[in-house]
Amino acid sequence: MERSKKKIIVAAAAVMALAAAGCTQQETNRAAVGGLVGGGLGALTGGLISHTPTGALVGAAVGAVGGAAIGAATTPKPKTCTAYDSNGQAVKVAC
Structure with a gap:
């Protein structure tokens, strides 16, 4: 496959992950949003650095x-x- x-x-994978993250309620789903955004940006970064699908x-x-760990840790009580x-x-x- 060409570079x-x-x-x-x-x-495209990163854009789709970010778009999906916008469809959730951030206050209650921070771990899910963090996982989606982190996964998309991680795929983008990993692909650009290594130039391989792996x-x-x-x-x-x-x-x-x-991203999921950070999202869960920053969820307000x-x-x-x-x-x-x-x-x-x-x-x-x-309240």
Whole structure:
């Protein structure tokens, strides 16, 4: 396969991953979004550096794992408030 065709395929994969990432709710799916974006950018980077499909696959795998890990780590914790039930006991509820 020609070098320019490989670049086009890798770039198309990255664009599709970024487009798919835009279709999710980022607040609740940060790990999924991070995995998609990381995988797409990893495939692009791996393909451009190695000039091989194997490099693109390795880049996609590493990028997806790294992106998902970062997305999960940066997900904000749900906020809770204190409310009182009918017996006067304090309970945690979503704000």
